[in-house]
Amino acid sequence: MLKDIVKNLEASSTLKINEISRELEEKGNKIFKFGFGQSPFQVPDDIVNELKVNAHQNKYLPMQGLFDLRKSVAKYTSEKKDYNYNAGNVVIGPGSKELMFLLHVIFDGEIILPAPSWVSYAPQAIIGRNKIKTIQTKRENNWFPTASEIEKVILKDKKKNYLLFLNSPNNPSGQICKNLEEISKVAKKYNLIILSEIKLN
Ligand SMILES: Cc1ncc(COP(=O)(O)O)c(C=O)c1O
Known part of the structure; x- marks a missing residue:
């Protein structure tokens, strides 16, 4: 049922390292993890609150992402990189x-x-x-x-x-x-x- 191209892929080595290190941890070993770079920081409160306040929104968004967000990204990137980007150059993804x-x-x-x-x-x-x-x-x-x-x-x-x-x-x-x-x-x-x-x- 699965394509050969997918069946022949190896499991991600970072995921494998994570699983092996978790097993070793459960056995009481002290592990220093270099597998994947999970952020150690808390999600800032203002972001958590904005997400809560906007959780009721259920309308489809524009395919490229919210226009105001794309405009802000273009402005920020233009200033940072000394170039002239506009919202049309930006795509937002998950x-x-x-x-x-x-x-x-x-x-x-x-x-x-x-x-x-x-x-x-x-x-x-x-x-x-x-x-x-x-x-x-x-x-x-x-x-x-x-x-x-x-x-x-x-x-x-x-x-x-x-x-x-x-x-x-x-x-x-x-x-x-x-x-x-x-x-x-x-x-x-x-x-x-x-x-x-x-x-x-
Ligand atoms: C070089 C590189 N690019 C992209 C990603 C994935 O990023 P995202 O969480 O935005 O999908 C990672 C995650 O480890 C990465 O190391």
């Missing part, structure tokens, strides 16, 4: 995981995936039936792909569309990407699309 999955569904081309990378990127690409080109990152390059490594992948077939996944601070290495400028030049040159999970200061 989490980045789902939005990334939708990108795999609509994207026609190949995924350039630095390795190692976050555990869900590759399975999502496989379910979305996108081919993955892996770039094995190196310690001497701060665990990020270099511009020339990316260019090498693209030059193998320039006719294809490519989507590069870039994440900084990086899961799992924890490193900050320091070669964004050289990567941006390659992206411009070949019209490379980047799924950017990058937090700039």
Whole structure:
């Protein structure tokens, strides 16, 4: 009843680590968890209260998300990144995981995936039936792909569309990407699309 593509997927390693560490904890072992990054912070009271006050609302929202929220996100991002975004450039989703999955569904081309990378990127690409080109990152390059490594992948077939996944601070290495400028030049040159999970200061 299930598609082979789904049956052949391995269980998420972070979920596996979590289950194993819970079992060990139940047996009385002291465990320091590095599995997934669950927020240790309480949900702020004003957010909890706003959610309570608005829980009665049951109307469908615009597909892209609330217009006022998109406008605020565009304003905030424009100020932060010194660029001119508008509400039309913004889509609101329940989490980045789902939005990334939708990108795999609509994207026609190949995924350039630095390795190692976050555990869900590759399975999502496989379910979305996108081919993955892996770039094995190196310690001497701060665990990020270099511009020339990316260019090498693209030059193998320039006719294809490519989507590069870039994440900084990086899961799992924890490193900050320091070669964004050289990567941006390659992206411009070949019209490379980047799924950017990058937090700039
Ligand atoms: C790099 C990276 N992207 C995305 C996600 C998922 O984020 P969300 O909770 O917004 O779906 C995670 C969660 O661990 C992550 O490490």
